[in-house]
Amino acid sequence: MMKRDECLKALARHVTDADIVLPVYSTAFDWIDIRPHPLNYLSHGAMGLASSHALGLALGRPDRRVIVLDGDGSLLMNLGSLVTIGAAAPPNLYHFVCENGTYEANGGHPIPGRGRVDFAGFARSAGYRAVHEFSDVRIFEQQVGALLAEPGPVFADLKITSSGPQERDYSRIHGPHVRQAFRDALAAR
Amino acid sequence: MQQGASVDSRKPDGYLHGSSIIAEIKASQIEFVVSVPDITTSEGLLRPLAQATAPRLIRICKEDEGVGICAGLAYTGRRSLLLIQQTGLLDSINAVRGVAVEYALPICMMVGLLEKEPGVPPMQSKRYGVRIVEPILDAMGIAYHEIEGEADVPKIRPAIDNAYAQSRPVVLLIGRKPS
Numbered sequence: 001m002m003k004r005d006e007c008l009k010a011l012a013r014h015v016t017d018a019d020i021v022l023p024v025y026s027t028a029f030d031w032i033d034i035r036p037h038p039l040n041y042l043s044h045g046a047m048g049l050a051s052s053h054a055l056g057l058a059l060g061r062p063d064r065r066v067i068v069l070d071g072d073g074s075l076l077m078n079l080g081s082l083v084t085i086g087a088a089a090p091p092n093l094y095h096f097v098c099e100n101g102t103y104e105a106n107g108g109h110p111i112p113g114r115g116r117v118d119f120a121g122f123a124r125s126a127g128y129r130a131v132h133e134f135s136d137v138r139i140f141e142q143q144v145g146a147l148l149a150e151p152g153p154v155f156a157d158l159k160i161t162s163s164g165p166q167e168r169d170y171s172r173i174h175g176p177h178v179r180q181a182f183r184d185a186l187a188a189r
Numbered sequence: 190m191q192q193g194a195s196v197d198s199r200k201p202d203g204y205l206h207g208s209s210i211i212a213e214i215k216a217s218q219i220e221f222v223v224s225v226p227d228i229t230t231s232e233g234l235l236r237p238l239a240q241a242t243a244p245r246l247i248r249i250c251k252e253d254e255g256v257g258i259c260a261g262l263a264y265t266g267r268r269s270l271l272l273i274q275q276t277g278l279l280d281s282i283n284a285v286r287g288v289a290v291e292y293a294l295p296i297c298m299m300v301g302l303l304e305k306e307p308g309v310p311p312m313q314s315k316r317y318g319v320r321i322v323e324p325i326l327d328a329m330g331i332a333y334h335e336i337e338g339e340a341d342v343p344k345i346r347p348a349i350d351n352a353y354a355q356s357r358p359v360v361l362l363i364g365r366k367p368s
Contacts, residue, residue, distance in 0.1 A: 041264075045287030049257035056261020056269075059221065059247070080250025084258075088247055179292060186264060 002137040004098055005030045005163035008069070010141040011096070014148050015067065020057055020186070023069035024050045025105040027098050028173055029166045031069060038185035042173040048077025051085065051095060058090035058152075061186070065092050065148065072099040072119065073111050079122065082155075086127025091151040095123070098160045105168070123155035135159035203308060203338040207233030207367035210336070213345035214244065219270045219297075221262055223247045223255040227274035229301030233367030235272060244270070252277030253284035259296050260288045268353065271298045275322050278360070282325070289358035290329055296358040297349050307365040311335065326360055337364040 004027065012035040015021060022041045023031035032040060041057065044050045054068035075082075075097050085093060101114040111117070124131045130150050134140040140158070147154060172178065211234065214222070222244045226235055239246050249255050255271040262269045278285070278300050289296035302311060305319045314320050326333045332352075334344045345361060352359040 041261075043292055044257070045260070045289075045292055046253065046256075046284040049253065049284060049288065052254040052257025053261040055247075056258040056263075057265060058261075059245075059258075060262045060265025060267040078251075078254060081254050081257075084247070084249045084254055183264060187266075 001135055001159050001161050002140065003163055004100070004158075004160040005034065006137050007098075007134075007140060007158055007160055008034050010137060011067075011069075011144055014145045016065075019065045019067055020054075020061070021067045021069065022050045022054050022057075024071050024074050026162070026166060027069045027071060029168055030163050032172060038181040041182055043179050048074045048081075050074060051078060051081040054093055054095070055081065055085050055088060055090065058093040059088065062090070062092055065094060066090070067094045067148075068096065070095060070097045071104070072097055072101065072117070073103040073106075075119065076111060076117075082122055082126035082128070085153050086123075089127070089129070090153055091129075093152045093154070094148060095128070095153060095155045096158055097156070098158050100160050100162060104162060120155065120157045123157075128153045128155040130154045132156040133159070203365070205233075205336070205338050205342070205363075205365050205367045207237060209339060209342045210234060210345065210363075210367055211237060211241075213342055214238075214270060214299075217268065217270075217346045217349040219244050219268045219349070221245050221247055221259075221267065221269040222272055223249055223258050223269055224272040225249055225252050225255070225274070225277050227272065227277070227301035228303055229274065229305075229363055229366050230272060230299070234299075234363075238272075251280070253281040256281055256284040256288050256296055260292070260294050263294050263296070263353075268349070269297070270349070271296065273298065274301050274303050275318065275362075276303060278322070279318075279325070282329075285331070285358065286329065290331065293356050294358070295352040295356050297352050297361070298358065299361045299363060301363045305364050308337070311362060311364065322362065331358050331360055333360040333362055335362050335364055
């Protein structure tokens with residue numbers, strides 16, 4: 001198991017200023033502290049939709065890498081998106097799932113099928129070009145750069161534990177200023 | 190919010206051509222059609238769109254996915270149309286609420302009205318699942334237009350242009366099977 005913030009720090013070292021990143025819920029609060037950036041796409045509107053927003057962004061901007069940092073509970077709400085992404089096959093989409101087995105932001109209740117659900121297997125059978133699983137942060141650090149250089153869609157299941165207590169100011173995610181900053185940054189670059 | 194069907198289009202024996210709707214979709218600079226198949230529009234719209242190279246068709250598993258995909262595309266400046274059935278619209282209300290309405294994004298939805306009687310206004314349909322659509326859109330503050338016959342087809346392009354100009358969602362209700 002990896003601590004989520006350590007994992008995200010390792011990932012952040014390989015994210016460039018041109019990349020679009022879509023983190024969700026608890027991961028988002030860690031990510032915006034680790035890597036604040038106007039091209040963080042934070043407002044997904046409804047739980048589970050991050051991977052779908054990511055597909056739209058990847059199709060609309062094939063010149064950029066689009067990196068979605070999903071949650072396991074979130075992905076379970078939109079499992080069909082794996083199949084849609086596999087079929088659309090955007091080469092610039094990188095789909096990470098932070099698997100901690102809980103709805104962390106909603107009270108820490110377990111996800112259904114906790115410990116038995118095979119997210120990597122789902123992605124593999126849905127047609128992702130490459131699928132990875134990581135539970136050791138040292139190995140993740142060694143391989144994440146190469147993973148982000150592979151043609152997508154690429155899926156990576158990150159077996160993580162929580163980073164600890166968070167201050168969750170949701171205006172940092174849902175506020176209109178966040179969306180405007182993203183819009184401006186995407187138009188400018 | 191409603192702009193109803195024109196008088197002629199309300200005739201039960203009126204007609205609606207898929208080719209004219211597709212011409213309006215193309216004229217609206219739609220680059221992506223995102224769709225779950227819908228019985229009303231399956232043959233007249235989706236099948237010819239699937240055979241064309243543009244707009245690009247993205248087949249999705251569930252309609253709320255499409256709301257997210259169209260939102261992502263909107264941020265990149267690429268226009269898209271979500272082609273679905275009203276059952277899928279009803280299933281996607283929370284996504285439409287959050288993404289399209291609260292975030293004020295130009296999510297353009299073309300919605301086939303399953304089992305609506307041709308020539309009958311949706312709110313006068315005998316089908317509960319048809320009658321409730323427009324009141325729900327009214328409650329959500331979403332603009333919509335009835336596309337019941339050929340006379341209504343010219344509403345499509347201005348509705349889509351306006352959605353993008355205002356950054357607001359719009360729903361185009363397809364009231365009979367296009368030929």
